[in-house]
Amino acid sequence: MLKKRIVPVQLLLGERLVKTVRFDTHRDVGDPVASSKVYSSQDADELVFLNIDREGRSADRLLRLLERVSEVCFMPLAMGGGIRALADVEALIRRGADKVVINSAAYRDRDLLAQAADKFGAQAVVVSIDVRRDLETGAPRLFSDCGRRAEAITLEEHIRAVSDSGAGELLVNSIDRDGTMEGYDVPLIAEVRAQSRVPVIACGGAGNYTHLKDAFLATDVEALACGSLFNFGDNNPLRAKAFLGNYGIPFKKI
Amino acid sequence: MPLKSCVRCGLPETYETIQFDEKGVCNICSERTFRDEAIDWKERRRQLDALVATYRGKHPYDCIVPFSGGKDSTFTLNFLVREYGLKPLVVQFNHGFLRPTLLANNERTFKQLGVEVLSFTPNWKVVKRLMRESLIRKGDFCWHCHTGIFAFPMQIALRFETPLIFWGEPSAEYTAYYSYSDQEVEEVDERRFNRWTNLGITAEDMAGMIGGDFPLDPRDLAPYTYPSVRDLKRLGCRSVCLGSFVPWDVKRNTQEIMSELGWKGDEVEGMPWETYPYEKIECYMQGVRDYIKYLKRGYSRVTQMTALDLRNGRITKEDAARLIDEHEGRKPPSLRLFLEYLEMDEQEFNEIVRKTVVAPHVPDFGAEWAPMTWDFDRWHREKATHTDGPALLDSPSKSRD
Amino acid sequence: MGTVGILDIEMGNLRSLCNAIDSLGVDSRVAREPSVLAEVSRVLIPGVGSYRAAMGNLTRLGFVDPLRRFAAAGKPVLGICLGMQVLSTRGEEGGAVPGLALIPGDVVLMEPDSLRLPHVGWNSVSFRSPHPVLEGIRDGKDFYFVHSYEFRCAPEHSYAETSYGRPFSSIVGVGNVLGVQFHPEKSQRNGLQLLENFCRWDGGC
Numbered sequence: 001m002l003k004k005r006i007v008p009v010q011l012l013l014g015e016r017l018v019k020t021v022r023f024d025t026h027r028d029v030g031d032p033v034a035s036s037k038v039y040s041s042q043d044a045d046e047l048v049f050l051n052i053d054r055e056g057r058s059a060d061r062l063l064r065l066l067e068r069v070s071e072v073c074f075m076p077l078a079m080g081g082g083i084r085a086l087a088d089v090e091a092l093i094r095r096g097a098d099k100v101v102i103n104s105a106a107y108r109d110r111d112l113l114a115q116a117a118d119k120f121g122a123q124a125v126v127v128s129i130d131v132r133r134d135l136e137t138g139a140p141r142l143f144s145d146c147g148r149r150a151e152a153i154t155l156e157e158h159i160r161a162v163s164d165s166g167a168g169e170l171l172v173n174s175i176d177r178d179g180t181m182e183g184y185d186v187p188l189i190a191e192v193r194a195q196s197r198v199p200v201i202a203c204g205g206a207g208n209y210t211h212l213k214d215a216f217l218a219t220d221v222e223a224l225a226c227g228s229l230f231n232f233g234d235n236n237p238l239r240a241k242a243f244l245g246n247y248g249i250p251f252k253k254i
Numbered sequence: 255m256p257l258k259s260c261v262r263c264g265l266p267e268t269y270e271t272i273q274f275d276e277k278g279v280c281n282i283c284s285e286r287t288f289r290d291e292a293i294d295w296k297e298r299r300r301q302l303d304a305l306v307a308t309y310r311g312k313h314p315y316d317c318i319v320p321f322s323g324g325k326d327s328t329f330t331l332n333f334l335v336r337e338y339g340l341k342p343l344v345v346q347f348n349h350g351f352l353r354p355t356l357l358a359n360n361e362r363t364f365k366q367l368g369v370e371v372l373s374f375t376p377n378w379k380v381v382k383r384l385m386r387e388s389l390i391r392k393g394d395f396c397w398h399c400h401t402g403i404f405a406f407p408m409q410i411a412l413r414f415e416t417p418l419i420f421w422g423e424p425s426a427e428y429t430a431y432y433s434y435s436d437q438e439v440e441e442v443d444e445r446r447f448n449r450w451t452n453l454g455i456t457a458e459d460m461a462g463m464i465g466g467d468f469p470l471d472p473r474d475l476a477p478y479t480y481p482s483v484r485d486l487k488r489l490g491c492r493s494v495c496l497g498s499f500v501p502w503d504v505k506r507n508t509q510e511i512m513s514e515l516g517w518k519g520d521e522v523e524g525m526p527w528e529t530y531p532y533e534k535i536e537c538y539m540q541g542v543r544d545y546i547k548y549l550k551r552g553y554s555r556v557t558q559m560t561a562l563d564l565r566n567g568r569i570t571k572e573d574a575a576r577l578i579d580e581h582e583g584r585k586p587p588s589l590r591l592f593l594e595y596l597e598m599d600e601q602e603f604n605e606i607v608r609k610t611v612v613a614p615h616v617p618d619f620g621a622e623w624a625p626m627t628w629d630f631d632r633w634h635r636e637k638a639t640h641t642d643g644p645a646l647l648d649s650p651s652k653s654r655d
Numbered sequence: 656m657g658t659v660g661i662l663d664i665e666m667g668n669l670r671s672l673c674n675a676i677d678s679l680g681v682d683s684r685v686a687r688e689p690s691v692l693a694e695v696s697r698v699l700i701p702g703v704g705s706y707r708a709a710m711g712n713l714t715r716l717g718f719v720d721p722l723r724r725f726a727a728a729g730k731p732v733l734g735i736c737l738g739m740q741v742l743s744t745r746g747e748e749g750g751a752v753p754g755l756a757l758i759p760g761d762v763v764l765m766e767p768d769s770l771r772l773p774h775v776g777w778n779s780v781s782f783r784s785p786h787p788v789l790e791g792i793r794d795g796k797d798f799y800f801v802h803s804y805e806f807r808c809a810p811e812h813s814y815a816e817t818s819y820g821r822p823f824s825s826i827v828g829v830g831n832v833l834g835v836q837f838h839p840e841k842s843q844r845n846g847l848q849l850l851e852n853f854c855r856w857d858g859g860c
Contacts, residue, residue, distance in 0.1 A: 030459030252797035
């Protein structure tokens with residue numbers, strides 16, 4: 001049986017990892033390579049690295065990091081942040097990434113998704129979708145460019161369009177819940193899960209293991225991503241899985 | 255809603271790595287059963303003999319024994335010297351809170367056994383800053399101690415070219431990061447260090463976390479840094495627990511060091527002193543540590559001690575419940591010293607700890623004070639006298655009951 | 656144990672596998688042409704992607720016969736993911752594509768009932784019979800899979816199975832040739848143990 005996954009998300013700003021709150025403010029949460037070694041020792045299911053530096057958007061920083069991380073982490077690695085060209089995707093995959101995470105480019109250059117999927121397989125192409133709920137209606141609104149640019153397309157249309165273009169997985173992020181540690185936006189996760197024919201990783205809001213339990217039990221989501229949970233609070237992936245195991249949620253045993 | 259807990263030992267679901275089987279028995283209990291019934295301890299002892307033979311006499315010391323002076327490290331040191339006549343280098347990392355009984359025990363132990371001892375004390379100002387950061391991020395202020403105790407002796411192993419390192423109790427005795435049922439000898443290495451010991455924070459991580467507001471010299475975090483795996487491999491390093499080769503029996507171990515070395519137990523804040531005088535006597539911040547655990551997880555040291563006794567069939571459930579009810583969760587007098595070190599008041603402390611509470615537990619911040627231990631007045635004070643200091647929500651009782 | 660040859664058939668990422676072998680302290684060489692096979696004592700065939708493209712590249716690079724001779728000489732061969740699949744007799748991908756035929760069997764599209772393809776993530780590997788390359792790995796542990804096709808072979812050639820909708824062979828082997836459907840270089844401790852075992856294996860079983 002395929003297991004559920006818990007995926008630590010590591011946000012890269014310059015040479016350090018940071019954590020944001022609602023995509024704003026930055027708090028240092030460690031060294032990227034040391035942190036990856038820690039997650040590796042803690043048998044994390046997979047690691048996602050996102051370069052959130054709004055100035056330095058080239059893939060170089062990711063490549064340099066990947067070089068070092070892939071020497072010490074032998075688990076699936078997903079890299080994203082500023083990926084705009086097939087050459088970036090190629091460079092990352094050759095350097096050891098299993099998946100690339102594409103956000104802004106997915107709105108205007110779906111050809112990139114198709115080319116990447118064609119060359120490396122759909123499972124290597126993760127489309128990341130950042131969502132803020134409309135203040136009046138509560139409807140999900142999509143944003144690109146690190147949460148700065150509002151996109152007109154609806155959630156449902158975008159999910160369909162990117163899956164048709166070759167995305168093999170979706171990473172959905174609640175900007176509203178990001179860093180708040182108040183729990184996932186479970187209705188959003190359920191909505192995305194229902195509309196997506198590819199696996200979904202949901203992110204944004206995990207503050208304790210009960211939040212993960214609630215999201216896993218209420219939806220069919222394949223994976224839950226965590227940023228703050230493992231940085232603030234006496235938590236690690238092993239403890240999370242032990243706790244969730246007591247509620248029947250299956251994780252890998254190694 | 256009450257926490258799920260083990261039907262045999264009582265440990266709750268907020269206990270790290272705990273898992274319950276269909277009968278409601280926890281994995282810590284099952285591992286203990288495995289340990290007692292399925293491990294060939296004669297074979298393990300043979301492995302120990304072989305290990306000792308491999309390293310004996312070939313290096314400046316036969317082995318490193320990281321040492322706190324608690325019952326486990328004292329038992330380990332005594333065992334190795336008595337059973338094998340080894341020449342160890344005893345390595346102590348001074349976390350900053352060593353108590354008088356412990357120091358007297360250690361002096362007696364070292365002189366009776368005749369061993370060489372290195373003791374290291376880190377920079378107290380750095381320690382205070384680390385305690386604060388660690389408390390805020392993890393709800394556990396002991397990062398400097400966890401990392402110092404496990405990283406520093408490895409550095410000494412390299413410096414003194416002594417590859418064999420003996421720790422005491424395997425973590426499989428009390429958590430499931432490692433399992434007896436995996437039939438392997440627990441390697442006390444960098445993986446274990448990162449897996450749980452360092453709370454998921456390395457020295458490289460910590461440097462960026464405190465470097466912004468603290469005048470940090472890059473060398474200040476050296477004592478907490480795990481040395482390179484490459485260097486350790488080159489030395490042929492082997493870092494193991496004595497408890498992987500000899501079945502760990504806490505009561506028997508304690509009896510042994512009491513009778514052979516005159517080791518003495520001590521009062522620990524928040525504990526029933528007559529029943530458990532031998533546990534966690536090393537550190538005068540133990541009370542605060544246990545109190546924070548109680549706030550975060552809804553159980554603490556008394557539950558852990560009775561769990562061990564329940565697992566061993568040494569206590570009834572009724573007596574366990576009574577001890578927990580009478581002693582657990584009280585506020586330790588040392589809290590006021592802790593607040594002084596970290597320059598915070600109790601309100602701020604509570605807010606910080608509240609953020610790290612482990613769901614589904616809901617904390618209760620209104621505990622009574624625990625009695626003071628006999629040596630309370632000897633513990634380090636920064637500036638305040640006994641009567642003034644950081645704002646507390648109420649005052650500790652001056653009496654000793 | 657000699658040097659391990661890691662075939663570069665220009666499909667997928669080699670880097671992780673090379674890093675994994677390095678981390679074990681084993682010498683390795685990347686083989687981009689058949690002459691390298693003479694210099695190594697065992698071969699790893701990694702790959703992710705299409706059977707047709709892989710066999711196309713193997714043919715174009717001139718690896719097909721040299722690999723068959725290498726295997727016939729009794730030297731250990733380990734195929735990983737697509738690398739395992741091309742060890743088969745044939746692959747069904749828009750028509751039949753002949754494979755290396757080192758392990759009899761067919762590679763076909765999975766039919767996991769209502770479950771989605773590709774099969775991606777951590778899944779359990781249950782041993783059917785012992786093998787030196789599985790030494791020290793406990794039965795039923797999870798490994799990382801990424802594939803849409805499965806290897807169908809005779810039961811005596813299937814060393815382990817995994818369930819995704821239905822059971823499929825996750826480890827296949829004949830003599831000194833072995834294939835694993837999962838990625839050991841992405842499967843943490845157990846994956847590294849398997850690679851280490853392979854590096855020590857003399858090819859007998």
